[in-house]
Amino acid sequence: MDNPEFDMLLREAVDEGLSSVGDSSKQAIYFHLEKTFRIEKEEIPLKIEDFAEAIEKIFGLGANFLEILIMKHLYNKIGQGSSQLESVSDFSFGEYVTAARRGFSTSQTLTETGSNTHLRCNGDMGNASE
Numbered sequence: 001m002d003n004p005e006f007d008m009l010l011r012e013a014v015d016e017g018l019s020s021v022g023d024s025s026k027q028a029i030y031f032h033l034e035k036t037f038r039i040e041k042e043e044i045p046l047k048i049e050d051f052a053e054a055i056e057k058i059f060g061l062g063a064n065f066l067e068i069l070i071m072k073h074l075y076n077k078i079g080q081g082s083s084q085l086e087s088v089s090d091f092s093f094g095e096y097v098t099a100a101r102r103g104f105s106t107s108q109t110l111t112e113t114g115s116n117t118h119l120r121c122n123g124d125m126g127n128a129s130e
Helices: 004-021 022-039 042-077 093-128
Strands: none
Touching: 004 022, 004 042, 004 093, 022 042, 042 093
């Protein structure tokens, strides 16, 4: 499920979530992720489970706060709203990201299909009037 647009939005959401601890702390976290856990900023979407595990090792119980914050930013960015976050509390961070990715891909497919249908209708109407 490779989706560069979703990956970019996820990286932005992670960045915004980590900003809650302050800019210098955020930079230290990225440094620690890269040097200790071998996760570069650009790789976070591809290594989401490793990222979650690293955040949990760094912050302990405080990782939940950051994960929820990141998910709220992500769900707002992809237009799903964060109300879904409270509905299923048994999900892990990685499962939330996977669900968001699926929802984003589905909405993108529907949007693209709708756009193509709209273009076809406009094209057909143009041909009919000639």
